Amino acid sequence: MNESEKMTATSPSEKPIIEVTGMHKWFGDFHVLSDINLQVHLKERIVICGPSGSGKSTLIRCINRLEEHQRGQIIINGTELTNDIKNIEKVRTEVGMVFQHFNLFPHLSILDNLTLGPIWVRKMPKKEADEMAMMYLEKVHIAEQALKFPGQLSGGQQQRVAIARSLCMKPKVMLFDEPTSALDPEMIKEVLDVMIELAEEGMTMLVVTHEMGFAKSVADRVMFMDFGEIVEQNTPQEFFDNPQHERTKLFLSQIL
Amino acid sequence: MNAPQATPSREFLKPPVTEVGVLGWLHSNLFNTWYNSLLTVVFLLVLWQLVPPLFSWAFINSVWNSPAEACRDIEGACWSVIPQNISFIVFGFFPDGHQWRPGIAMLLLIGLVIFSKDSKHWKKSLGVYWLVGLITMGVLMYGGLFGMQVVDTDQWSGLPLTFMLALFGMVAGYPLGVLLALGRRSRMPAIKTLCVVYIEMIRGVPLISLLFMSSVMFPLFLPEGVSFDKVLRAQAAIILFTAAYIAEVVRGGLQAIPRGQFEAADSLGLSYSQTMRLVILPQALKIVIPPSLGILLSAFKDTSLVVIIALYDVLKTTKVTLSNPKWTGFSTEAYIFLALFYFICCYAMSSYSRKLEKALHTGH
Amino acid sequence: MTREPAITKNGELHPSSAPFWRDPDKRAIVFQIVALLLVALVSYYLFTNTQANLERQSIATGFGFLDKQAGFEIGESVIAYSAADRYIDALLVGALNTIKVSFIGIVFTIVLGTLVGIARLSSNWLVAKLAGGYIELMQNIPVLLQLFFWYAIFYESFPSPREALHPFSGVFLCNRGLIFAVPEAHAAHAAMGWSFVAALAIGWGLHRWGQHRQARTGQIFPSIRVTIALCIVLPLLAWAFAGAPTAMDVPKLQGFNFKGGVSVSPEFSALLLGLVLYTAAFVAEIVRAGIQSVGRGQVEAAMAIGLRPGQVLHLVILPQALRVIIPPLTSQMLNLTKNSSLAIAIGYADFVAVTNTTINQTGQAIEGVALIMIVYLFFSLSMSLFMNWYNKKMALVER
DSSP: OOHHHHOOOSSTTSOOSEEEEEEEEEETTEEEEEEEEEEEOTTOEEEEEOOTTSSHHHHHHHHTTSSOOSEEEEEETTEEOSSOHHHHHHHHHHEEEEOTTOOOOTTSOHHHHHHHHHHHTSOOOHHHHHHHHHHHHHHTTOGGGTTSOGGGSOHHHHHHHHHHHHHTTOOSEEEEESTTTTSOHHHHHHHHHHHHHHHHTTOEEEEEOSOHHHHHHHOSEEEEEETTEEEEEEOHHHHHHSOOSHHHHHHHHHHO | OOOOOOOOOSOOOOOOGGGSHHHHHHHHHTSSSHHHHHHHHHHHHHHHHHHHHHHIIIIISOBOSOOGGGGTTOSSOBTTHHHHHHHHHHHTTSOTTOTHHHHHHHHHHHHHHHHHHSGGGOSHHHHHHHHHHHHHHHHHHHOOSTTOOOOOGGGOOBHHHHHHHHHHHHHHHHHHHHHHHHHHTOSOHHHHHHHHHHHHHHHHSOHHHHHHIIIIIHHHHSOTTOOOOHHHHHHHHHHHHHHHHHHHHHHHHHHTSOHHHHHHHHHTTOOHHHIIIIIIHHHHHHHTHHHHHHHHHHHHHHGGGGGGGTOOBHHHHHHHHHHSGGGTTOHHHHHHHHHHHHHHHHHHHHHHHHHHHHHHHHHO | OOOOOEEOTTSOEEOOOOOTTTOHHHHHHHHHHHHHHHHHHHHHHHHHHHHHHHHHTTOOOSSGGGGSBOOOOOSOOSSOOOTTSBHHHHHHHHHHHHHHHHHHHHHHHHHHHHHHHHHHTOSOHHHHHHHHHHHHHHHTSOHHHHHHHHHHIIIIISOOGGGOBOSSTTEEEETTEEEEOEEOOOHHHHHHHHHHHHHHHHHHHHHHHHHHHHHHHOOOOOHHHHHHHHHHHHHHHHHHHTTOOOOEEOOEEETTEEESSEEEOHHHHHHHHHHHHHHHHHHHHHHHHHHHHSOHHHHHHHHHHTOOHHHIIIIIIHHHHHHHHHHHHHHHHHHHHHHGGGHHHHTOOOHHHHHHHHHHHHOOHHHHHHHHHHHHHHHHHHHHHHHHHHHHHHOOOOO
16 A cells, blocks of 8 residues: 555535546656655645656656656546547546646747637637637736737746636636746735635646645645655645655655 | 756556557548548559559659660550660750760769859858859860860750759859849839849749740840850840749848848948948848758759740750651650659759758748 | 158147058958959940940840830730730730749748648658658659640640549549639629628738737737638638529530630649649748747647647747747749749740840840849849848847
8 A cells, every 4th residue: 555545625515626546657768656645635735856857747748648647546436537539529628738848839928828728629709719719818816918928928827827828618627837937036926815715715636736835825635746656745834744655755855 | 056956756657558559640641530430441542553553654664774676565654765865865955975075064963052052162262262263164065175075055954064054053043142242232212123023023934935035036146246145145044033032032041131130230330242242141141051051952943944945954965855757656754754853953942952951941 | 660650740649640551451452353343344344345246136125125026926815915016915924924933822822831841840850851751853854854744744745635633523634734623703793802802901900809809808809710701701601692604614525625714724723733742842941940940848838837839839939939930931932933934945935935035136135134134133132121121020129
């Protein structure tokens, strides 16, 4: 029985929104993720950390099927992720993702970037979509750039737009793949502030990051991954003050 | 900080059977979706229909080196048309018995090219080697020295002509192209206009029209009594043509040089020609080596057009061979051979250019 | 050496003017004047030589020859032409032949090139390798050699009309060309043509209406599928109502050749085939580079929002890929048009070939070559203008 099975949910009677059971993934011959078991409940904020190559990005990319797993089960809000396209599309409308390199669409204005999903996937009328987009742009404090293009914005601004773009799909869970790693230091704070606001409003989040300050202030659980398995997970206080495994201690000594 | 390496304590399993090995490769590369499987089956069927008959025509029922009559009634390919006529196809009208001269000249050229590929040899001495090599080739071809019989340029034909047209087109066209590129970027309106007009006009018309111009119009431009050899006229046209394309490529390279380089050179007090010679052109020309090789490749392929103005490059010598009644009807075999020759040369050039591009790119 | 500022009569300070050979602006002017003078001198020299030579050889000048009778036949022509027509008519026939082979060639090249380019990126190993092999093969063999090859296939390998190859019913391949059956001329065809145009127009209208409706209510209208359906159904209805003619004009062997049907000469076929196969290889590389230029992150972000593959392609990939594809694509189209001038080597009567005959007959080389250059310059300048306009319109907005 490994570490992840010792953890119990914050409210044991609630069904978890994400359930990963016995998941294995290979890249060719390389066994990149091994026996992943994970349960995420609504409103939980989980920070995933670990050395590079540990599989943390691969794990969250499996959750919205940007990567395929070869063994085990991933169930998101009752839908199991398989090769069935219908299931994949349903999961992607309920799970939002923010990328390390923002990936805004350069040929569309900021507003159009946000309304693309609602109009073409949720089939919203344009006016309604525009209004919702403006609301989310205000939420991330960038409403005045609505008609500009991504190439005209700084990195921190682009990432905030990327967060707003995901929010427009009204996801139940937000995945963050090293959202601040590609930003200049002075822009990291503006993005983290937006993420903290989101967390305080109750968004369920899985965040892969090296920002331990964020983990300490906002996370319900911090998870350490190494060589493709979940080594240890705990509340932030326990995790940082009392790490159980040698490898966790080693990693913490290297980054703190 | 001397951190000890953490080691994994878990077991590394093997992936599921259909994911690896031959089965796995087949699965993920040929049959991974239903329409890919369909495509694979369709293409395999088409190949099955086409390849065996082609193979038996080309290799099994074919004749390789026999007199013409033996070719008449066979079902397969008559490859003999090549070996039986090889000296005409390759050397054209160069007098028999002296064909060792263009032979050595071509070997020298190929040797120089292979020598130049290695970046370790890219020093000033390379330029000297090329100069000496070119002069030697010229002497070998023309004769007159060391008791070698003089062979006029109108007898230069076949493969040596192909190589020469391409090579000199590039060698003479390059400096002209660089000058045109510099002129086009000049702030002097008269110079800029002259260069733009030249470049756009040459690039806008087919090479064939320039070759016509050279063979039909150049004689009219010259005073009575002065005449230019047909080969030289065609060479001039190819040089003018290549220069325009080089100009555009070099212009792209010049545009890629940041303004700061010009400003630094100015602040050091360098003159225009010093700036260009010492600072800008070395950087710009390095950037445009790959596309320049592409233009050399095109020039090499385009030499085949001189067929149309009745110059005897290797394509024309092949055609003439085929018009001999003994060998009529075997065009396919002859053209395939020629295509193979061009393919090998061009493929070598283009893969070298790609390798070079990768190497130069990582150097940036 | 420092220069003392010059003090004028009024006591103002001026920077002293350098002697003109050191003043860069004045130097530039002198340089340009010298350059222009050189060009003028050389032109004058060439001009006087040419005049003298033309007089000596009793060659006329000017374009008066255009009105004279041509006196030669042309192998194939889009419009009616005979040897009794004037030179200018002959040149027009040549120009139309060039446009015909270029236009058809461009259409086929874009289709084939796009397919091969996409195939090159296929996840199917066999398809990707075959596409790659085709591209390498076609790009590295001179186009003229390819034209000779295809022409030789037609002329030598294809049998005479009496023993023509008969791959499908109504289609014949022989050394006189490709001959195939077409529906017999009937009024229904005009009706079908118009109904096709109408289908396109209606499809376009529906697409605009669909866009408005989507903006208002969010419902997506499948305009592409509907337009395709219309383009099939409407002409079919027109055909049915106009009498449903099924008679075919089938080519029949009469004597030494075929009568009836439509025949495409071996010259045209070889030229078209060679040009298309050659240029499509370059287009395939352009399409491949264009699609690959759209970063993987774009596709992932689009998929993460929940867009379907078709939507990802048309909303995110194509707009960005086309920006990268269109400029080099137009230059390849221009190359195809210029390469069509090689028609002279295999006997197709394009503009260069006809002009060449004209030059040979009238001796007026300068006017002839000038005409060729003007016509092709016209093509290439139009293409450049279009490209500049397109680039400006589609440029990505950046800081």
